Amino acid sequence: MVRAFDEMRQGPEGPVRGAYAEVAAWLARTPLEELEAKRAEAELLFRRIGITFAVYGEGGDPERLIPFDIIPRVLGRTEWERLSTGLAQRVRALNAFLADCYGPQEILKAGRIPARLVTGNDLFRQEMLDFTPPGGVYTHIAGIDLVRTGPDEFYVLEDNARTPSGVSYMLENREAMLRLFPKLVARHRLLPVNRYPEDLLATLKAAAPERAGPDPTVVVLTPGSFNSAYYEHCFLADEMGVEVVEGADLFVENEVVFMRTTAGPRRVDVIYRRIDDDFLDPLAFRPDSLLGVPGLMAAYRAGNVALCNAPGCGIADDKAVYPYVPEMIRFYLGEEPKLANVPTYLCEREEDRAYVLDHLHELVVKLAQGSGGYGMMIGPHATAAERAEFAARIRARPGDYIAQPTLALSTVPTLCASGIAPRHVDLRPFVLSTKDEVRIVPGGLTRVALREGSLVVNSSQGGGTKDTWVLENDPSPSTQPC
Amino acid sequence: MLSRTADCLFWLGRYTERAANVARGLSVTLRLASLSSELGAELDAWRSLLVASGCAPGFDAKHAETTQENVVDFLVRDPDNLSGIIPCFSAARHNARTVRTALTVDMWGALNDSWNQIRTAEFQGERLPGFLEWVRERVLLFNGAAQDTMLRGEPWLFVQLGTALERADNTARLLDVKHGLLGRASQDTVEYGQWQAILQSVSALRAYHWVYRDRLEAAKIAELLILRPELPRSLVACFGRVVEVLERIAAGQGGRRGECHRLAGELHARLAYGRIDDILEGGLHAFLTDMIGRTARLGSEIEAFYIRA
Numbered sequence: 001m002v003r004a005f006d007e008m009r010q011g012p013e014g015p016v017r018g019a020y021a022e023v024a025a026w027l028a029r030t031p032l033e034e035l036e037a038k039r040a041e042a043e044l045l046f047r048r049i050g051i052t053f054a055v056y057g058e059g060g061d062p063e064r065l066i067p068f069d070i071i072p073r074v075l076g077r078t079e080w081e082r083l084s085t086g087l088a089q090r091v092r093a094l095n096a097f098l099a100d101c102y103g104p105q106e107i108l109k110a111g112r113i114p115a116r117l118v119t120g121n122d123l124f125r126q127e128m129l130d131f132t133p134p135g136g137v138y139t140h141i142a143g144i145d146l147v148r149t150g151p152d153e154f155y156v157l158e159d160n161a162r163t164p165s166g167v168s169y170m171l172e173n174r175e176a177m178l179r180l181f182p183k184l185v186a187r188h189r190l191l192p193v194n195r196y197p198e199d200l201l202a203t204l205k206a207a208a209p210e211r212a213g214p215d216p217t218v219v220v221l222t223p224g225s226f227n228s229a230y231y232e233h234c235f236l237a238d239e240m241g242v243e244v245v246e247g248a249d250l251f252v253e254n255e256v257v258f259m260r261t262t263a264g265p266r267r268v269d270v271i272y273r274r275i276d277d278d279f280l281d282p283l284a285f286r287p288d289s290l291l292g293v294p295g296l297m298a299a300y301r302a303g304n305v306a307l308c309n310a311p312g313c314g315i316a317d318d319k320a321v322y323p324y325v326p327e328m329i330r331f332y333l334g335e336e337p338k339l340a341n342v343p344t345y346l347c348e349r350e351e352d353r354a355y356v357l358d359h360l361h362e363l364v365v366k367l368a369q370g371s372g373g374y375g376m377m378i379g380p381h382a383t384a385a386e387r388a389e390f391a392a393r394i395r396a397r398p399g400d401y402i403a404q405p406t407l408a409l410s411t412v413p414t415l416c417a418s419g420i421a422p423r424h425v426d427l428r429p430f431v432l433s434t435k436d437e438v439r440i441v442p443g444g445l446t447r448v449a450l451r452e453g454s455l456v457v458n459s460s461q462g463g464g465t466k467d468t469w470v471l472e473n474d475p476s477p478s479t480q481p482c
Numbered sequence: 483m484l485s486r487t488a489d490c491l492f493w494l495g496r497y498t499e500r501a502a503n504v505a506r507g508l509s510v511t512l513r514l515a516s517l518s519s520e521l522g523a524e525l526d527a528w529r530s531l532l533v534a535s536g537c538a539p540g541f542d543a544k545h546a547e548t549t550q551e552n553v554v555d556f557l558v559r560d561p562d563n564l565s566g567i568i569p570c571f572s573a574a575r576h577n578a579r580t581v582r583t584a585l586t587v588d589m590w591g592a593l594n595d596s597w598n599q600i601r602t603a604e605f606q607g608e609r610l611p612g613f614l615e616w617v618r619e620r621v622l623l624f625n626g627a628a629q630d631t632m633l634r635g636e637p638w639l640f641v642q643l644g645t646a647l648e649r650a651d652n653t654a655r656l657l658d659v660k661h662g663l664l665g666r667a668s669q670d671t672v673e674y675g676q677w678q679a680i681l682q683s684v685s686a687l688r689a690y691h692w693v694y695r696d697r698l699e700a701a702k703i704a705e706l707l708i709l710r711p712e713l714p715r716s717l718v719a720c721f722g723r724v725v726e727v728l729e730r731i732a733a734g735q736g737g738r739r740g741e742c743h744r745l746a747g748e749l750h751a752r753l754a755y756g757r758i759d760d761i762l763e764g765g766l767h768a769f770l771t772d773m774i775g776r777t778a779r780l781g782s783e784i785e786a787f788y789i790r791a
Contacts, residue, residue: 225580238583249486260485262636262788263735 004408005150006422007073017151018475019074022187027071027413027420035070035415038180042068045176067464068173070180073412073425073446080191080442080470083146083154083429086339088438089329091142091431094161094316096332098138101315102128107331113324121321123314123369125277127284131301134209135435138310141203141272142431143167143444146339148410155342155407157426159325161317162309163274166445166465167430168232171196171239173445173467189472191442197239199432199439200272204240206434207306208269216269219259220244223275223291233274247275252295255302270306271296277311319402320346320368343405347398356403357394360387363403364455365394378455380406409455412466414448424449426457427468443468483636487584489789490577491637495644497577498593501570502621503652504557505614507531510656510683512610515550517675528553534659537565551606558605558613567617571600584637588627596620636731643727643784650720651777656683657707658770677703684715704766705758717773718753724780725750731788742783749776 008020016024027035046065075083100107101118102125108115118124143164145157174193178185201218208216222233224246237244249259250268258265273280279289284297299305315321323344326337345352345363356363360379367375377390394401411422429444446466447457457463511531515524529548532538537556540563545552558567575597578585600620605613625645632638660680677698681687686706693710694702708717725746732739761769 234583243484244583245484246486249484260791262483262485262488262640262731263738264791 004422004424005148005153005410007148007410007412007425019076019079019471021475022184023072023074023413026184032419035420039070039415042070042176042180045179046172066169066459067450068176069414069423069448069450069464069466070177071413071415071420072177072467072469073427074188074469074471075443076471076474077191078474083339084440084442086154086337087144087429087431087440089333089335089338090144090156090159090325091139091433091438093325093329093332094142094159095136095138095433097328098161098310098313098316099132099136100332102131102138102312107328110331112327112331113321117318117320117324118315121315121318123277123312123318125312127297127301128310128312133300133310134207134303134306137207137433137435139313139316140207140308140310140433141200142309142433143428144431146427146429147342147407148425148427149407150410154339156325156339157342158319158322159317160428161313163276164428164430165229165232165274166428166447166459167196168235169465170430170441170443170445170468171235173465177467188469191470191472193441193443196430196441197236199441200236201240201242203432203434203439204270204272204306204308206436207308209303209306211304212269217267218242218270218272219250219268221250221271221273221275221293222246223279227274229274236272247279247291247293250293250296252293252299255295255299255304257293257296257299257305268305270308272308277314280307280311314369318368319344319366320348320399322402342407345403347394347401347403352403353394353398356401357391359403360391362406364406365390365401365403368400368402376456378406381453381455406455409449412446412448414450414464414466416450416452421452423452424455424457425466442470483640485789485791487581487637488640489785490581491584491640492644492784492789494574494577494581495641495646496648497570497574497644498621498624499645499648499652500565501567501574502618503648503656504535504565504567504570505617505621506652506683507535507656507659508554508557509611509614510659510679511553512614513679513682514660514676517672517679525549530659531557534655535565536655537563554606554610568600571597581637586627586631588631589624592620592624592627596624636734639727639731639734640788643724643731646720646723646727647777647781647784649715650717650724651774653684653707653715653717653720654770654773654777656680657704658767658774661767661770674698681706684713686713686715689713701758701762704762708761709753709756709758711754718750721746721750721753728784740783740787742780742787745776745780745783749773749780 007017008024009016043065046068097107107113108118139161141164143160143166145160146154147157148154170193204218205216218240219242220233220237222230222244224230227233234244243259245259251258251260257268257271259268275291278286279291281292281294281296282289283294285292296305297311300307323341323346326341329335329337345356347353347356356365363379365377365379377386379387382390409424409426412425413420414423416423425446425448427444427446429440432439446468447459448464448466449455449457450462450464508531511527515527525548528550532541532548532553535557541553541556544560544562545556556563556566560566561569563569564573575593578590578593582590603613628638628641632641657680660676677700678687681690681703684707689712690698690703690706693706693712696702706713706716710716711718711722713719728743728746732743
């Protein structure tokens, strides 16, 4: 595998890239013990606030802390603006695609995307046909995972158009950095991230049905305290000043949604739902679901409540549909994509499958509908037996798998047991859409693979996070090592 | 506020108070048992504690013999007894975790630390008095954290409601443990010691002397614990608090009231204008049994109006 691009400097003696000038100087003058003490302090801070992420099925304490790395990841203003424009373009196209697929289906009729990937997809929701959500927006909150392989090479790794999580870490990470390293932060002019809760609330309010008036009642719907992202659900609700509700707190009467409060039933206008489509409404989807609200879909279709994100967004972030996103951008917006896709092989295409089976040792194989880093294989790191197993799985169910070249993800200096060392990172910016505008808080959540050489950044697979800094001004191109 | 949140907070107040009250009940029984003059009488003390706390049926289903060790185990640890001290802490912590954002960091800390320590605490034999004292202190710490740090909105009021109602129930039950003792005048030194123990269990021995400046008398003890508003754990004080809290919730909701408001007012008025002679004449046990029943009904009415509506 080619050597990874390090975002701070190429090699221990190489020139420091401009954006990292202050960080590199700080690292050079701060003794390792002091950094380690700060890391311990950070851990205490996170544990006291109670930011945990639940990991199930592995034994041990399920209430775990996501490791936080105290060395920030830094992006220049221009770098970020390029990404930001590309992200807005991409999410606009995804929303247009969803509106089209649940409406006239022109892109399918034009043959630009195979219809079976869309209408034949498990995640396609018949219930959404012939219905336009308030404002025509489907994915109000999207998380787009980006990776980098060089100074100017960014790729979209995957789209998360359903219920992306992680934004609370983005916010808490910045808080932690401000508390731990006020001086270092002050030496930079950072674009702030703390307006995210306000932007989110504005986005949710904008999604409300018209009759709700200027101050609609918004709630966050959580599956409950056993969900891995429960902390985030409570955090966001708290920051927005709205209630976090479970299915049993809501009921539907005459196609209107109410929540049970001490002052009697209160009408609900917008539901930021953090539960999957399948569990939303036992009358419409899985009948055995206890998490949802019976009658919710009927209320939604009657235009009495907004669901964010809309049901059925899974067809837009499916990994088998992903290769067609650039096509969507051309089709709906008449523009060339500003952010590239990673070349992707669909195992159900015969030609692609033959290539994948021949090149398993150099490819990453993923489940088309998987998430969280489960059910994937990284060819160069896999044993012969693992590769053989995946080859058998691909032959048995080719439609379930996609493959991509193993990218040399960029690295950022990270505080590890052995000292400061480069570790691979990705970036998940959060994109908020209303019918009029797209808003993106500068930066996003940087996830870092803490194990040496590992390319898997998912928190469920032992990944950590970093604060992501976007500088208000562009730095000078590079400086000499300090 | 969400009904589910109110439910959690109301029961958070009840469970923490109940844990402390079970500790109080155990303390007074320990003292009464050691004061018994007759052989075998100390076992009666443990028996009456089980009966008064409403735990006798559950206990008898598991234990053939009423011994101190069995009773203590059942009232402290046994996970099948939902009114036991450790199960109460466990339920309180679970409720607190569910409505974490409605609590302050200090309240959560007080509860979470207690929970972490109590799981491995030793409480049998010589350790019992120290353990019971610790339980009371932890609940005092939690109540103090709530008092000092919680915003005075509906969440606060529902915790208060749970605490006041549970406390009323407990005072009635503690009195009922030895209602026979308070129904008659006596100069027996053993009985005198027992009266002292009852007062101590509700932190009221000194209070008695301040209020009456006299020797202990059965009727006055009953009056202090039932009818004197100055004593914060008396029945009248607890129901006064319940009425006050319910009124404040109603005021915050534009005067919306239900059966629970009427019932609480009625109960309070009965105590506020009652006379101890009349109560004793009708029989203390009958009175207390009636109070315990009405307290339970008030609890159900509060839940019916605010939580399960």
